[in-house]
Amino acid sequence: MDNFILKGDIVFSKSMTELEISESSFAVCENGICKGVFKTIPEKFSYFPVKDHTGCLIIPGLTDIHLHAPQFPFCGTGTDLELLEWLERCAFPEEEKYSDEAYAQKAYSAFVSEMIKSGITRACIFATVHTKATEMLMDMLDKTGLVTFVGKVSMDRNSPQSLTEKNTDDLKNMLCNIQGKYKNTFPIITPRFIPSCTDEMLDSLCEIRRSYSLPVQSHLSENPSEKELVSKLVPDSDFYGQAYDMHSLFGFEIKTGERFKTIMAHCVYSDDEEIKLMSKNGVIAAHCPASNINLRSGIAPVRKLLQSGVPVGLGSDIGAGHTLSPFRAVTDAVQVSKLYQRLKDHDARPLTFAEAFYLSTHAGGFFGNIGKFCDGYMFDALVLDDSASRPLYPMTAAERLERYAYLFTDNKGIKEKYVNGKAVYLQNSV
């Protein structure tokens, strides 16, 4: 049933700063595409079935553009560790387990089941270096109906032996294997980050990217010592992002002039030059506030990125971030922006709730036309039952959404979830 109408209190971002609110209204979906929001159902859609969610909030799906699926099992532990100790004691030992297909099956099942119940409709995901486990994750995710990009991680230096590879042959084989296989899940070129990739690997990834027309995801300027390491490893680069750009992995293909979608996670220490190139190349910053706190990285200059024309989306960065809740990512983004202003730059106006909500629902443009219930947009939607917050007096739908985001961080109240007009989650059928 791809033609239907949702009735409820509809909220979405009219612009980056303003919410459009239509209480007790109808959002129309035709063949997976939104036809708009109406106070009364237009004649031509009158035969569409109406799902009546009167009293519930209806909002666009939220997104998560940076997370590590294999790190899901240890979320919320190891929070006292710093980055390097954390990598050695939590992240790498866990990722090594995915060479075991039985373990991968069990762990990825738990992850996918949590993804279905969450407020996330679309995501960009790091897997591990292991191709079999990565394909298994893609198989599982494709079936959910969520739109996902999954990267087999590429890394060939400065990492545990068991997680490095000699070349990109495995990746090439995998991409060949899965061609045309999935409807909702897609591959993405995923160098772990500059410190763990040689020039040869980066050049090879660039070629693969070009021949398959794939997007790219990686990490950028997460913390000061990482940034320093990159400047030592790539002495020719003026800034971290240039080390990707030299290999045409930073939103722009030098040889052909082609532009392609690239997500760079963190950008906490991106300087003016780096920000300028991101803006020029359309590189999307994945802002991961919880992870940046937990690993003591700091706070990304989101206001500056936005003002410089860099598209920004939000990421949970599971497992350095501790929760998949995209609502928590929204409120964390607001909260850290307040501390950034107070402690770092008095001129950096904090993000409003509406702005952070926009970042999550629009994902920096990575997924195309999403985030609005406007004619022609893809119909991704969440139906939220916020009645458990029991307000004592009438609140506007915008206040209720703000309250929901701050108070319901545990999937509570997520009643239905749609992606491209297909039901991905229906509470009562679970």
Add this chain to the structure above:
Amino acid sequence: MDNFILKGDIVFSKSMTELEISESSFAVCENGICKGVFKTIPEKFSYFPVKDHTGCLIIPGLTDIHLHAPQFPFCGTGTDLELLEWLERCAFPEEEKYSDEAYAQKAYSAFVSEMIKSGITRACIFATVHTKATEMLMDMLDKTGLVTFVGKVSMDRNSPQSLTEKNTDDLKNMLCNIQGKYKNTFPIITPRFIPSCTDEMLDSLCEIRRSYSLPVQSHLSENPSEKELVSKLVPDSDFYGQAYDMHSLFGFEIKTGERFKTIMAHCVYSDDEEIKLMSKNGVIAAHCPASNINLRSGIAPVRKLLQSGVPVGLGSDIGAGHTLSPFRAVTDAVQVSKLYQRLKDHDARPLTFAEAFYLSTHAGGFFGNIGKFCDGYMFDALVLDDSASRPLYPMTAAERLERYAYLFTDNKGIKEKYVNGKAVYLQNSV
């Protein structure tokens, strides 16, 4: 039934920095007092009934030493506002409603019902200036079995007309009225803060405090403009805390040399002199990380307070803080301490999870011997069912507790709650 034994995986703070872990053990309660934790039940307690919570975590109760009960209804809204606008648009208009007893009844019922289900066993609470509504709140709280201190707020300047009073007569009458009335709920002297109290009112509160032997709670050095205002209003004071101390409302009675318990919320901008006097007078700092973020106040120097000998507890500061979850306060305290180190003072070691847990379970000593399952401590306990976090491999009880605190911020998994050996909440009986 005040004599019983809880069986489960028991975790509490051995010291401020170390957790004591006793998996599959027995915590014994006799007449509301803890008799210790045992691997096998000692002969003399063998006739006590055993509540078997095998597989669950058993921890001491968490506390909330600073919150405004009347602000509960608007939690999670108004988060884009700065302090002054927030007071005018959210806090004061809401507090004015409590002159209406029917509204107070409805709003405080919702608050108390949430308190019961939360992880909080003991709390220090601001009500409003209204005595009837305050007594109503105390009536309700006393019945719950939670140990609470509730302050009728005193304020006589720089506030809306409807929230100011001429003198302390209402407070005196109220204290007279409720003498000996409650078993679990107690009054506490509560000047709102220096800007809203004249010298006359503070002197009068000092006298009332002395004659009833009451503790004190108020706000201190929350933000820079408030601090500046205080230095103008009380030009004789060298620092904010001294403005309380001049009126013997800062942990120490100048006339008699008597010491009394005092909680000061926030202390974000407490300077060396203020911290020194807090330490000398045993003034407890209520650290409210969520509130300090939401109102853009900043981050309190908790490591410095602790190193200077100031006792520290945690507060939700509802409604500037958005959630009553004391687990969220614990993890927020860890998280902001990391940002404090990164952005403010590289030498200020972040709080570990164990330290923040200690702050919550020990409440800066305000409630006496709580926070440990040791012989002679008051038996406050939470039974936590963390099975929904589905770890894929065995985790220690300490890891499970950390994970619970980060992932379960919505009362989920709170199975039973005991205060002074009495069941305050039993999940299955609700």
